[in-house]
Amino acid sequence: MNPLLVFPEPPPPELAQCLDLGGWTWKAVGDPDRVIADEPDEGWAGAVVSADSDPDGAIRMCRHLRQGEMPLEPLLLLIGDTQLANLESRYDLFDDFCLMPMRPAELQARLQHLFWSSGRGTRPELVEYGPLALNIETYQAAVDGEPVDLTYMEYELLKFLASSPGKVFTRETLLSRVWGYDYYGGARTVDVHIRRLRAKLGEEHAGLIHTVRSVGYRFGQSRWGI
Amino acid sequence: MNPLLVFPEPPPPELAQCLDLGGWTWKAVGDPDRVIADEPDEGWAGAVVSADSDPDGAIRMCRHLRQGEMPLEPLLLLIGDTQLANLESRYDLFDDFCLMPMRPAELQARLQHLFWSSGRGTRPELVEYGPLALNIETYQAAVDGEPVDLTYMEYELLKFLASSPGKVFTRETLLSRVWGYDYYGGARTVDVHIRRLRAKLGEEHAGLIHTVRSVGYRFGQSRWGI
């Protein structure tokens, strides 16, 4: 999943720990001006802003995230109960809030509820390598920006390979991981699917999938640039 | 302002006191069957459901308020922190929650935030995609400006799909999100509704709904503009 934007930098330890425990990926940003510069390629999935230590900075951050053409959603605001009164007439700055000191389970529930409400992980999850791009959400593939029509198994196989570029997988590994642990069939199956993949990638990019003789197949270059 | 529906009957004293202090008008309803009978002429403004004393009854009430053609919004759920874990996958039953024992200021803030959101924020009144336009308020659909007559389920399905254009949904996901998480029925149901939708969209626009073999269905084009 795309990382969450977290304010301030560094975040309160209990917040960081709680996010990690919940399995969220996140990145702290200390200043509104750094939001664009620090934005990952996939974009922000949402934001968690703590007003505990620096209330004014937090408000500035919220306002900055919400203005502009693409307001960042969802946005969760963490505040102390003494600051509750200041919230009034600023409801446009956040989607939900959570009182400090927070209970980890409450934070988890609020984040999940927010993402459920917004309907999706906001932006597409992508697996990219060189000219290849796989959109996990839409089950679509593209090479050099040109869409490629893949069947279900072709897509799954390519996704698995491209998730670990440079790593060699044996046919047995591929069969058990892509086809399923209980799959029982010949190893030739893998070969044929690799061939169909290469054909669809086109002559120019067929070389993205390397054959490692007597071992298996590898997607992309090895780490030594062979 | 219209009264809030409050559960249970009688409500916990601290809840009643807190609502009164905040200047809310409210009316307690102890049983889902009494929601219609006790509804004031102006209708309910929203609901506050406490799961403190009777968790199962509270869930039943939430479900009852949310089902039907006119789900009651906004709905605030009050729960003890030990019940947090039960919330998962029931995010459709409420719009926000508040942990017990509650802080009066927090309840006020959450109610105000909810009414602010349902009043003018977040929820789009129109879902548009290319030639398709869905009016959420009036439950009407139009293609190329021409109104299309959709049944309830057709409308809900199309609205859900069109809310996340490009994203692929499995039949299971559609059944749980559109039909309800507790729906138990065959996946063929989805197919047939998709077919009816395509028919009503007309030959020209039937392609708006794509079949992703072995996966599910997708509305609209991918974000790569295929």
Added chain:
DNA sequence: CCAACTGTGAACGGCGTGTAAACGACCTGA
């Protein structure tokens, strides 16, 4: 009581998938 809406079972057809077999490239040893 009729009409519209919704869910389910079954038949049909297409295409994705797995497998066999021929072919060719590469390696090894004599």
Added chain:
DNA sequence: TCAGGTCGTTTACACGCCGTTCACAGTTGG
């Protein structure tokens, strides 16, 4: 250098899954 073997590539084909479509039953509302 040639023979034999190993391994990957390529082609062809049949099976069966999966989506489509239709018919019909159950339900609800007017």
